Amino acid sequence: MLSTTLCLLFFLLCLKTAFSSSLHLCSHEEAAALLQFKTSFPIDYTVCYTNYSKTESWKEGIDCCSWDGVSCDNVTGHVIALDLSSDCLSGTFPSNSTLFLLKNLKSLNLSFNDFRFSEIPPEISQFTRLKHLDISHSEFSGQVPAEIAHLSKLVSLNLSDLLSFEYDNIVVSSLGNLILETTTLRNLVQNLSEVRELVLSGVNMTSVNPRFFMNLSSSLTTLDLSYTVLGGNFPNSIFHLPNLKNFYLDGSFGERNLTIDLPSSNWSSPLQQLYLHDVDCGRRLPESIGDLKSLQSLSLFYCNLEGSIPTSIGNLSELTSLNLAINQFSGPIPASIGNLRQLTSLHLSCNQFSGPILASIGNLTQLTSLGLSSNNLSGQIPSSLANLTQLTYLSLSYNQFSGPIPFHAIRFSKLSELDLSYNLLNGTLPPWIFTLPLLEYLYLNHNQFQGQINQFQENSLTWLDLSNNKLQGSIPNSIANLVNLSYLDLSSNHFSDLVEADMFSALQNLEIIFRSDNNLSLRMNANANFTLPKLTYVSFSSCNLSEFPNFLRHSNGLQNLMLSKNSIHGNIPEWICEKDDLEILDLSHNNLMGKIPNCLPKFLSVLNLQANYFDGNIPRWICEKDDLEILDLSHNNLIGKIPNRLPKFLSVLNLQANYFDGNIPFGFLEFCVLQNLNLHGNQMDGLLPRSLVNCSMLEVLDVGNNSIEDTFPHWLESLPDLQVLVLRSNKFHGSVQSTKESPSFPKLRVLDLSSNYFVGALPVRYIENFNAMMDPHKDGNLDRIQ
Numbered sequence: 173m174l175s176t177t178l179c180l181l182f183f184l185l186c187l188k189t190a191f192s193s194s195l196h197l198c199s200h201e202e203a204a205a206l207l208q209f210k211t212s213f214p215i216d217y218t219v220c221y222t223n224y225s226k227t228e229s230w231k232e233g234i235d236c237c238s239w240d241g242v243s244c245d246n247v248t249g250h251v252i253a254l255d256l257s258s259d260c261l262s263g264t265f266p267s268n269s270t271l272f273l274l275k276n277l278k279s280l281n282l283s284f285n286d287f288r289f290s291e292i293p294p295e296i297s298q299f300t301r302l303k304h305l306d307i308s309h310s311e312f313s314g315q316v317p318a319e320i321a322h323l324s325k326l327v328s329l330n331l332s333d334l335l336s337f338e339y340d341n342i343v344v345s346s347l348g349n350l351i352l353e354t355t356t357l358r359n360l361v362q363n364l365s366e367v368r369e370l371v372l373s374g375v376n377m378t379s380v381n382p383r384f385f386m387n388l389s390s391s392l393t394t395l396d397l398s399y400t401v402l403g404g405n406f407p408n409s410i411f412h413l414p415n416l417k418n419f420y421l422d423g424s425f426g427e428r429n430l431t432i433d434l435p436s437s438n439w440s441s442p443l444q445q446l447y448l449h450d451v452d453c454g455r456r457l458p459e460s461i462g463d464l465k466s467l468q469s470l471s472l473f474y475c476n477l478e479g480s481i482p483t484s485i486g487n488l489s490e491l492t493s494l495n496l497a498i499n500q501f502s503g504p505i506p507a508s509i510g511n512l513r514q515l516t517s518l519h520l521s522c523n524q525f526s527g528p529i530l531a532s533i534g535n536l537t538q539l540t541s542l543g544l545s546s547n548n549l550s551g552q553i554p555s556s557l558a559n560l561t562q563l564t565y566l567s568l569s570y571n572q573f574s575g576p577i578p579f580h581a582i583r584f585s586k587l588s589e590l591d592l593s594y595n596l597l598n599g600t601l602p603p604w605i606f607t608l609p610l611l612e613y614l615y616l617n618h619n620q621f622q623g624q625i626n627q628f629q630e631n632s633l634t635w636l637d638l639s640n641n642k643l644q645g646s647i648p649n650s651i652a653n654l655v656n657l658s659y660l661d662l663s664s665n666h667f668s669d670l671v672e673a674d675m676f677s678a679l680q681n682l683e684i685i686f687r688s689d690n691n692l693s694l695r696m697n698a699n700a701n702f703t704l705p706k707l708t709y710v711s712f713s714s715c716n717l718s719e720f721p722n723f724l725r726h727s728n729g730l731q732n733l734m735l736s737k738n739s740i741h742g743n744i745p746e747w748i749c750e751k752d753d754l755e756i757l758d759l760s761h762n763n764l765m766g767k768i769p770n771c772l773p774k775f776l777s778v779l780n781l782q783a784n785y786f787d788g789n790i791p792r793w794i795c796e797k798d799d800l801e802i803l804d805l806s807h808n809n810l811i812g813k814i815p816n817r818l819p820k821f822l823s824v825l826n827l828q829a830n831y832f833d834g835n836i837p838f839g840f841l842e843f844c845v846l847q848n849l850n851l852h853g854n855q856m857d858g859l860l861p862r863s864l865v866n867c868s869m870l871e872v873l874d875v876g877n878n879s880i881e882d883t884f885p886h887w888l889e890s891l892p893d894l895q896v897l898v899l900r901s902n903k904f905h906g907s908v909q910s911t912k913e914s915p916s917f918p919k920l921r922v923l924d925l926s927s928n929y930f931v932g933a934l935p936v937r938y939i940e941n942f943n944a945m946m947d948p949h950k951d952g953n954l955d956r957i958q
């Protein structure tokens with residue numbers, strides 16, 4: 173008996189081996205259909221992220237059931253599953269595609285291809301046996317065809333069209349190009365009675381009425397509606413679906429006022445993941461949230477929730493991730509959060525939580541990410557935080573924490589970002605901060621830390637902000653080893669020694685550097701020969717610099733250069749002209765001299781040379797610098813005439829305290845966006861140019877201390893924003909009285925007419941709106957006017 177069975181089994185095995193090696197299971201028609209499909213998408217690896225397409229293995233003469241990506245029914249030989257995901261298929265998807273001949277397909281995966289924004293062919297409804305359809309991320313566009321609702325056997329449908337990319341460590345997502353209409357959705361919901369997973373993220377549902385989500389299949393386990401631009405009230409019957417585990421809803425920046433009412437009882441779904449983002453969740457987080465015993469991930473981000481977090485949150489013992497950021501929660505962080513021992517991620521930033529952090533937070537020893545920034549939390553940082561040794565991210569910024577950093581030992585060996593900025597922390601910086609092996613971002617700015625800082629032991633830092641503290645002593649020379657640093661801000665501290673510029677020579681990745689307002693001197697070695705090629709932003713204000721920092725010469729991407737309040741002498745170096753990206757150049761309050769350079773960086777928008785010793789004329793280039801918005805040449809020794817054309821978009825022109833003479837030559841001001849014009853303290857004569865009336869944005873006009881001979885500029889009365897008008901110490905004459913009735917300087921608050929030859933009284937209506945008036949008693953006419 174046994175031997176017979178063995179014998180039979182052996183025979184069957186032999187038979188099976190013989191069949192699969194000699195017989196083609198796959199029918200000729202289906203093989204031909206697949207080969208034809210292959211030829212409609214010639215592979216070009218230069219346009220995709222893969223270097224192998226499964227269709228490469230598709231060859232005539234070989235059983236199609238053995239081709240990559242193709243699966244057949246063992247008995248019938250029909251192709252029943254096709255996985256062509258990430259297969260470098262690129263080109264429009266033909267509606268007469270031979271793929272539609274594969275009538276027995278149960279599973280089709282075309283995700284991550286590039287169908288060049290073709291529409292989903294309505295012929296897709298011919299796959300009447302389809303259970304799994306995944307055409308996500310494959311660059312389809314247009315309306316999802318109504319015929320998709322014919323696929324009534326679908327168990328999973330993925331139309332995700334979400335475009336996500338990472339930018340500066342932030343994942344940015346946006347809508348794709350597929351549009352789903354209300355009727356199609358309604359039919360889908362009605363007909364897909366067996367559907368378990370429905371992924372529609374990134375599909376444009378602007379026109380969909382969310383009430384049609386009311387009748388979803390009770391089999392549903394996953395519903396993904398992130399970034400769908402839905403608007404209106406989403407039915408909360410969703411929370412009664414008996415199998416729903418994962419629900420993602422995102423109101424896409426709140427534009428369409430999506431709302432959902434969180435039920436106050438009877439959450440019958442066995443939810444594991446609940447994400448409601450940019451949705452108005454109806455004010456309160458109900459106590460019943462604690463009933464969701466299987467919840468692993470809860471993210472109610474930007475949901476307009478207020479009041480306190482219910483203590484029942486502590487019952488969610490499976491929770492690994494809790495994100496309640498950007499709401500208006502207030503009151504203390506409930507102590508019961510300390511029960512959530514599985515938590516790896518806790519984000520409560522941007523709320524109004526107050527009071528101290530309770531020590532029980534130290535019980536959450538699995539936490540890798542903790543964000544509590546931008547609340548009203550206060551008191552000392554609890555020392556139990558040192559138990560959170562798995563942390564990679566810790567932010568307590570923008571609160572009112574005070575006292576010292578309370579830990580001594582080095583516990584945070586995995587930390588990559590530590591942000592304690594904008595608090596009231598004091599004391600010295602603990603040595604362990606400078607030894608964290610993986611730390612990349614360190615923000616300690618805007619606190620009251622004092623004392624010296626230690627040497628950096630590691631060179632992992634890319635971002636270091638120690639500004640606005642009371643740190644003293646030397647800048648540690650180990651900064652020179654931070655070769656990965658791109659941002660360095662040491663400004664506004666009490667550092668007190670002399671630093672050689674060479675210290676920065678190894679920081680080849682530095683993009684942004686501030687060290688302003690220290691007592692510190694920065695010494696340039698005359699032979700310094702190094703380059704910081706990536707620098708874009710440099711601020712060395714008040715650094716006792718006596719020379720122009722020539723090591724910037726080859727920093728070709730420089731955008732902002734601020735060197736004000738030093739004692740830099742000599743001329744502006746000529747290489748400044750070659751800095752094509754330079755937008756802001758501030759050299760004010762130095763000892764620079766000579767002529768203003770004959771060329772300036774192409775796209776400069778702010779030039780501040782105030783309080784130096786420049787002489788000579790304003791160079792002609794000014795006429796052509798239409799990008800210039802702010803030009804401050806005040807307090808120099810400039811002479812000659814003011815050019816008769818100004819940069820088109822100039823909004824601030826300050827030429828105060830120079831030796832300019834001649835007329836104010838603004839006879840051309842037809843297009844004028846000037847807001848502030850200051851010519852005070854020159855030797856200008858002639859009339860005030862009438863075209864100033866075209867400068868409808870003018871807020872400040874100061875022509876005091878010149879020799880202008882004109883009558884009172886009644887014609888300026890109509891300037892809607894003029895706040896300050898200074899005409900003092902000129903040769904203005906005649907009556908200030910106006911014959912017109914209105915309008916009359918609607919916003920004026922400073923009017924200085926002193927030391928002129930005006931006669932008569934000041935019209936009352938001019939001063940009706942005055943909040944302030946300067947120098948009313950100066951010698952001359954104003955007394956008489958009163």
Ligand SMILES: *[C@@H]1O[C@H](CO)[C@@H](O)[C@H](O)[C@H]1NC(C)=O
Nearest residue numbers: 217220221222223224225228
């Ligand atoms: C394709 O890329 C992978 C990973 O980049 C590599 O391991 C593989 O060798 C490459 N294959 C070919 C054929 O270039």
Ligand SMILES: *[C@@H]1O[C@H](CO)[C@@H](O)[C@H](O)[C@H]1NC(C)=O
Nearest residue numbers: 192243244245246247248252
């Ligand atoms: C078909 O055969 C494969 C490989 O021999 C096996 O893994 C699979 O389970 C079989 N499928 C069915 C439906 O019998």
Ligand SMILES: *[C@@H]1O[C@H](CO)[C@@H](O)[C@H](O)[C@H]1NC(C)=O
Nearest residue numbers: 257258281283304305306328
């Ligand atoms: C389709 O293929 C992608 C990429 O391999 C995979 O991530 C996805 O899970 C597949 N879809 C389905 C429904 O199996």
Ligand SMILES: *[C@@H]1O[C@H](CO)[C@@H](O)[C@H](O)[C@H]1NC(C)=O
Nearest residue numbers: 208209212266267268269270
């Ligand atoms: C599909 O239609 C196009 C024209 O619309 C035609 O060129 C092509 O041969 C057709 N393909 C098949 C497989 O019938």
Ligand SMILES: *[C@@H]1O[C@H](CO)[C@@H](O)[C@H](O)[C@H]1NC(C)=O
Nearest residue numbers: 318319321322323324359363
């Ligand atoms: C529902 O599915 C059936 C079977 O595929 C189909 O005949 C019917 O047209 C579908 N209904 C809608 C509204 O699409």
Ligand SMILES: *[C@@H]1O[C@H](CO)[C@@H](O)[C@H](O)[C@H]1NC(C)=O
Nearest residue numbers: 283306308328330369371394
């Ligand atoms: C599309 O969604 C299905 C169902 O949830 C899922 O199995 C599949 O992995 C998703 N596809 C991709 C590419 O993520």
Ligand SMILES: *[C@@H]1O[C@H](CO)[C@@H](O)[C@H](O)[C@H]1NC(C)=O
Nearest residue numbers: 347348351376377378379401
């Ligand atoms: C969404 O689709 C509507 C048409 O239904 C269209 O007017 C709108 O521009 C689309 N929105 C986006 C962001 O593409």
Ligand SMILES: *[C@@H]1O[C@H](CO)[C@@H](O)[C@H](O)[C@H]1NC(C)=O
Nearest residue numbers: 402403404426427428429430
């Ligand atoms: C959303 O609400 C705001 C203010 O309540 C309203 O101004 C806006 O028109 C609404 N948007 C839509 C799409 O209903």
Ligand SMILES: *[C@@H]1O[C@H](CO)[C@@H](O)[C@H](O)[C@H]1NC(C)=O
Nearest residue numbers: 507508509510511532534535
């Ligand atoms: C936290 O742990 C401490 C002991 O480390 C324990 O006394 C306390 O009860 C715990 N708190 C919570 C809320 O679990």
Ligand SMILES: *[C@@H]1O[C@H](CO)[C@@H](O)[C@H](O)[C@H]1NC(C)=O
Nearest residue numbers: 531532533534535536556559
């Ligand atoms: C922190 O850990 C120490 C020992 O590692 C333990 O004694 C203490 O109770 C813990 N604190 C909390 C709040 O869990």
Ligand SMILES: *[C@@H]1O[C@H](CO)[C@@H](O)[C@H](O)[C@H]1NC(C)=O
Nearest residue numbers: 574575576596597598599600
């Ligand atoms: C730090 O701040 C606390 C409270 O704000 C204060 O009591 C303490 O004296 C300060 N310590 C130092 C060293 O300034």
Ligand SMILES: *[C@@H]1O[C@H](CO)[C@@H](O)[C@H](O)[C@H]1NC(C)=O
Nearest residue numbers: 698699700701702703722726
């Ligand atoms: C500066 O260094 C570059 C190359 O590193 C070299 O070509 C150049 O001659 C040096 N200049 C001076 C003044 O040493």
